[in-house]
Amino acid sequence: MNEAEFIEISDFMNLLADRSKVITLEGFNSNLTLKVKDDGSPVTDYDINSEKTLREIISAKFPNHNIIAEEMGFTSNNSDYTWIIDPIDGTRSYVIGRPLWGTLISLAFKGEPIIGMADFPALDERWIGYKNKCLLNNAAFKKNYKSITSxxxxxxxxxxxxxxxxxxxxxxxxxxxxxxxxxxxxxxxxxxxxxxxxxxxxxxxxxxxxxxxxxxxxxxxxxxxxxxxxxxxxxxxxxxxxxxxxxxxxxxxxxxxxxxxxx
Known part of the structure; x- marks a missing residue:
């Protein structure tokens, strides 16, 4: 992926996150109808509606790409490119009003994730990573760490x-x-x-x-x-x-x- 392709894909990921954010924030801190899946994990209509929306947008722009996501499984188009989606990671936090849930989106090439996004709508915090680029709310993230080695x-x-x-x-x-x-x-x-x-x-x-x-x-x-x-x-x-x-x-x-x- 070159710089122009990175800009195109990151802009597209921002679009996906923006669309998902509208859906998920509508349900956050509301009276949710909670269902329990076969594996015991919770799911809401907002998980499902967000994933449906993301799948539709991705399929419209990249109809030949694969998609794997939490609620609706794997859609294979025999592509080297696969979109990986969790519409609401941390549904337990989501349903109790704790703001640490996020929407996770990645594009993988031949199984290796090459660009990733973690969006936290309730925190207004959005991360994108690609090679040596780390963006927080679309600005380069820089941090000096205390050296901890033990x-x-x-x-x-x-x-x-x-x-x-x-x-x-x-x-x-x-x-x-x-x-x-x-x-x-x-x-x-x-x-x-x-x-x-x-x-x-x-x-x-x-x-x-x-x-x-x-x-x-x-x-x-x-x-x-x-x-x-x-x-x-x-x-x-x-x-x-x-x-x-x-x-x-x-x-x-x-x-x-x-x-x-x-x-």
């Missing part, structure tokens, strides 16, 4: 214990006993807190492709380390509905320490 100095976060397997939870609990501070909750916003400097490490298990892949280009644009628990690169898997275990850290020593504890 797990004993680190603040660690994860969405919740319900996402971990029993073995994974035991390993994670051992890890966080070594940390300076630990927080539950935060959903996809936790990853942006690693960029901002509020968190030093995020560890999660049981994620779907649309939960993590859109965030990867944003994180990598600030040289943040993103791997699975085996320290391997994360791409879209051939089994599109596989689950992902993730370690995200600014510092390599902290990342490697987490890998050791989670294996």
């Amino acid at each position: 797990i004993s100095e680190a603040t660690v976060g994860s969405t919740g214990p319900h996402l971990f397997s029993e073995i994974g939870k035991q390993k994670y609990e051992t890890l966080i006993k070594k940390a300076k501070y630990h927080v539950w909750s935060g959903d996809c916003h936790n990853y942006c807190l690693v960029i901002k400097g509020g968190l030093d490490l995020v560890v999660e298990e049981g994620l779907s492709s649309y939960d993590i892949l859109p965030l990867i280009p944003i994180l990598k644009s600030k040289d943040i380390i993103v791997t699975d628990w085996k320290s391997k690169k994360i791409n879209l898997k051939n089994d599109l509905f596989s689950k992902y275990s993730v370690v995200v850290a600014r510092d390599k020593n902290i990342h490697d320490t987490a890998i050791n504890y989670m294996n």
